[in-house]
Amino acid sequence: MNAANSVPSNHLPKPTLYLGQHPNQPIQLYRGFAELIKGEQVMEGQATTIFGWFPSPCVKFEFTHFTEARIDWDDVTLKLTEIGISVKVRISETTTYVGENKSVISGYPCEAIVKGKGHELTSLVFHLPNFPFFNISNTWVMNEEGEEKLEGWLEWVFDGQFVFQTGDWRIVLATLPENWDTHELLQSQGGYSLTHICKLERLDRTPFSMDDARDLLKAFSYYLSFARGLWLAPMLIAGFDAEGTQVFEEWSACRADSWQNTYAWFSPDSTDLVETFPGFMHRWQDKNWRELVQESIHWYVESKKQAGGVNGAIVLQQAALERLAWVLLVEDKRSLSQNGFQKLPAADQVRLLLSSLGIDLKLPTDLINLTQLANQQNWVDGPQAITEIRNAIVHPNPKNRHKGGGASEEVRTEAWSVGLEYLELALLKLFDYPYI
Structure with a gap:
């Protein structure tokens, strides 16, 4: 038996846990x-x-x-x-x-400040800030006696943990212990705090280098940022050898947002976050989709935060939807030629994207202000409504001001919420989210 397999992986490693009593502690x-x-x-x-x-x-x-x-x-x-x-x-x-x-x-x-050598690693451990807490695990297995048993990474330490798999890699996402008061403070005050710890390793626990892991770390960061609706990134990365000894450490700046109490498409009380990851990685590993996945998540997160205000967020959504329509309909499914796609109005491009993914085109009836304007303008569905408002923002003229740039704040906010929902649903469909 070689050293990499001599110790069960759920007992390795035992890293430093950075536990703060209050948010924003250095x-x-x-x-x-x-x-x-x-x-x-x-x-x-x-x-x-x-x-x-x-x-x-x-x-x-x-x-x-x-x-x-x-x-x-x-x-x-x-x-x-x-x-x-x-x-x-x-x-x-x-x-x-x-x-x-x-x-x-x-x-x-x-x-970056780097200690040690980033090769011949058996596992990487890193912390994450500002992710929702959960106290469930997807690592229950059946033992020989027919009883369920929890098997995970230091399962007696963490409050809950999700295990993600892709190819020959495994990532554990675990809620830091004794940290629930911090979660409540983040929800009430905002700011920053480390909330989770992750472990990355190969399924067979064979050695790898830091360079081998970089792409997966980047993919996982984008995926969790999409799930959270805020930017997240690995912090305080540590590498361990087969015996569980720390042999590498990296300290560097990273992109992460202050806590916001935003809606998330996944529930911390279910495993849908884990179930959607393989579909995300399928797109990420496709050379025709990788760049677009990154751009679409960037536009989604910035739109959700209303970067550039409501008007700017609407423009970002539309850019993402039109790019997704092009890649899916022209390059992936080849259901339209390049020339045929380019001749379509933007509303038809978005409409075809959503229809091909089985997403309802009707405006939600609870959006009273947008629905009223749509009825006045004879807009037939949601794609036309958000496109007309986007056009009026980007190409303002006196005839279009009432549609977008000069529309009431209530109308623009409702248009933003529709566009954000379309973009979120489109990405979830592309990532094979199982519950829509």
């Missing part, structure tokens, strides 16, 4: 002796390196020294002496304390 990564280096000039002192949340999630440092020496701000290297790591940094501020002969230099690394 996470200390290093505190100790350090040097700032500029060419031949070396300044000795103490450094504290943290993972902070504002203005966006990133690594920061403070370097304290007790000399009168000064250093130029350009092309500076920070050496964390006690762990032997050097990294290029950008200095943002220097504070001098008169009478104490002390200066504090603050700044940011220009690149």
Whole structure:
């Protein structure tokens, strides 16, 4: 039996759990002796390196020294002496304390801080912020006595965990323990906090490199961002060998949004998030779909956050729907020629996309303001309504102002909600979501 299979994977690894009592607490990564280096000039002192949340999630440092020496701000290297790591940094501020002969230099690394070697790894562990908590698992199995038994990764530690599989990889998403008060604070106050921890490994637990895992980490980030409706990304990545010893660590800035109490298409009390992942990965791994999946999720998340206001969100939705229509109808199904598609009005392009996916075209009757305007303008369905309003926003003229750009806020908000629902449903259909 080789080393990779000598220990059950559910017992490996046992990583550091970053558990904060309150949102927005910075996470200390290093505190100790350090040097700032500029060419031949070396300044000795103490450094504290943290993972902070504002203005966006990133690594920061403070370097304290007790000399009168000064250093130029350009092309500076920070050496964390006690762990032997050097990294290029950008200095943002220097504070001098008169009478104490002390200066504090603050700044940011220009690149990821990496400890160890990112190869011959058996598992990667990383944290996630601001994901909804859940306390169920999809790792129940039947034992020899015919009884259900929970098998997972450190199942006695985590409150709940979902296991995702794709190809020869497995990803565990687990709710951090003793963290439910943090969840309530996030819901009431917003901000940031680490809420989940993940483990990535091969099904046969054979070694891999960090480069091997990068694409899957990126895919999983996009998938969870689509599920959450906010940007999420792996943080504080750690790599482990077959014995469960940490041999690699990476600290870097990442794209993640502050908590928002937004609607999500999945329920934390069910496994539909797990069941939809294979369909997502099927599209992600198709070279004809990869770029479009990324762009569509980008437009979906930014639209859901109303980036650029309601008008900007409506434009993003329409761009996503028209691109999806082109790829599905022209390139994938080949049900329309390029010339035939381009001759169609935008409303017909969206209408054909939704119809081919089995999505209802009727305007929801509870959208009173949009429905009233649609009746006045003789718009036949939802695709025409959102397209006419988008056209009026992008191509404003006095005849169209009442349709979009000059329409009431209530009408535009309702049009935004319809477009967002169409885009969400289209993506879920393409990812083989089983419950629509």
